[in-house]
Amino acid sequence: MELIGYWRSSAAYRVRIALNLKGIDHQKLFCDLRAGEQHSEGYKLLNPQGLVPTLINAEGVRLTQSLAIIEWLEEVYPNPRLLPSNTVERALARAAAMEIACDIHPLNNLRVLNYLRGTLAQPEAAVQAWIGHWISTGLESLEARFAGTSGEFFFDASPGVLEICLVPQLYSARRFGIDVTKYARLLRAERAAAELPAFQLAAPEVQPDARV
Amino acid sequence: MELIGYWRSSAAYRVRIALNLKGIDHQKLFCDLRAGEQHSEGYKLLNPQGLVPTLINAEGVRLTQSLAIIEWLEEVYPNPRLLPSNTVERALARAAAMEIACDIHPLNNLRVLNYLRGTLAQPEAAVQAWIGHWISTGLESLEARFAGTSGEFFFDASPGVLEICLVPQLYSARRFGIDVTKYARLLRAERAAAELPAFQLAAPEVQPDARV
Numbered sequence: 356m357e358l359i360g361y362w363r364s365s366a367a368y369r370v371r372i373a374l375n376l377k378g379i380d381h382q383k384l385f386c387d388l389r390a391g392e393q394h395s396e397g398y399k400l401l402n403p404q405g406l407v408p409t410l411i412n413a414e415g416v417r418l419t420q421s422l423a424i425i426e427w428l429e430e431v432y433p434n435p436r437l438l439p440s441n442t443v444e445r446a447l448a449r450a451a452a453m454e455i456a457c458d459i460h461p462l463n464n465l466r467v468l469n470y471l472r473g474t475l476a477q478p479e480a481a482v483q484a485w486i487g488h489w490i491s492t493g494l495e496s497l498e499a500r501f502a503g504t505s506g507e508f509f510f511d512a513s514p515g516v517l518e519i520c521l522v523p524q525l526y527s528a529r530r531f532g533i534d535v536t537k538y539a540r541l542l543r544a545e546r547a548a549a550e551l552p553a554f555q556l557a558a559p560e561v562q563p564d565a566r567v
Numbered sequence: 568m569e570l571i572g573y574w575r576s577s578a579a580y581r582v583r584i585a586l587n588l589k590g591i592d593h594q595k596l597f598c599d600l601r602a603g604e605q606h607s608e609g610y611k612l613l614n615p616q617g618l619v620p621t622l623i624n625a626e627g628v629r630l631t632q633s634l635a636i637i638e639w640l641e642e643v644y645p646n647p648r649l650l651p652s653n654t655v656e657r658a659l660a661r662a663a664a665m666e667i668a669c670d671i672h673p674l675n676n677l678r679v680l681n682y683l684r685g686t687l688a689q690p691e692a693a694v695q696a697w698i699g700h701w702i703s704t705g706l707e708s709l710e711a712r713f714a715g716t717s718g719e720f721f722f723d724a725s726p727g728v729l730e731i732c733l734v735p736q737l738y739s740a741r742r743f744g745i746d747v748t749k750y751a752r753l754l755r756a757e758r759a760a761a762e763l764p765a766f767q768l769a770a771p772e773v774q775p776d777a778r779v
Contacts, residue, residue: 458673
């Protein structure tokens with residue numbers, strides 16, 4: 356299996372964590388988003404959207420969209436589970452993950468920021484305010500949702516799809532200079548995740564294509 | 568079961584179609600987005616994100632995020648299927664649905680358009696260009712992906728999660744004045760869907776809260 360990613364992409368980071376949690380051996384390939392490699396003809400044959408990640412499975416099928424890839428991994432490699440066993444809890448875990456994957460991350464994607472800076476000629480301060488607004492709106496809602504819950508992770512004794520989406524989103528929030536210290540419940544889960552090799556080995560700064 | 572929706576919300580429209588396809592009896596309740604009811608304390612107790620839809624299941628659990636609701640429906644009411652039976656095809660169907668649900672729709676949501684018009688003081692022409700850009704980018708990629716495929720629906724002889732996301736997105740595209748005539752493959756699936764009562768009865772203009 357081959358994962359084509361980019362060290363700082365939230366969506367690629369999610370799939371790295373999921374592959375590590377499930378212990379799936381894979382090759383890492385890279386698409387340099389800052390250099391625009393996602394727009395190349397070659398990459399678009401693999402991923403017509405020109406986004407990362409792309410997972411090429413053992414049969415050579417190209418899978419895209421991080422959450423669809425994670426659902427596929429869950430179906431084909433069911434252990435360890437990344438979704439709760441109870442159907443209602445599965446719905447709640449998926450919904451919280453989608454609050455990040457649909458309602459925070461796509462608004463702060465590189466292509467959207469490029470549109471704000473380029474086509475809409477927004478100054479950097481306005482772009483930073485945009486990023487801060489959508490990340491804070493989303494994290495506040497998640498913090499409120501889980502504030503009263505006990506334990507470290509959100510649904511199980513081990514991390515699942517929500518932690519897989521949250522850790523990269525918090526990384527991205529800090530990178531954009533957003534104060535995340537008030538999200539105590541979210542940070543508790545992040546701290547617990549940070550102790551696990553699956554998360555440590557998926558961190559952007561330890562990827563082979565990371566640039567310091 | 569109760570579905571709280573809004574006639575013109577793409578996400579609520581998706582869940583209406585899914586409930587109809589599965590023949591699930593439910594009550595319809597409404598949250599008037601134009602009147603700002605999604606920001607009320609009462610609604611936020613049901614849906615802390617202040618978005619529609621919210622599905623309240625028979626046990627009174629509040630489920631949010633349209634695709635998470637649809638996955639839950641699929642698990643609890645498996646017939647008729649809304650996802651292919653083969654795991655790779657399931658991944659491809661989910662990915663295509665997420666191209667709409669993550670990479671088109673959230674960028675053109677009412678709250679985002681309000682931010683562009685309000686905080687960023689963008690003129691209406693720039694807002695329309697923004698909408699057109701993201702919808703066209705997404706639909707072009709989907710059209711290219713499926714252009715060579717035969718049949719009416721995309722993965723099965725009956726519609727599933729992709730058609731459930733596509734039909735509301737095409738409705739929304741036309742509402743914003745976007746020319747969709749070049750997406751011949753997508754329109755073929757839409758035409759086939761439009762013949763089914765499940766889609767007809769979910770259409771925005773026949774909802775009890777529709778305003779002409």
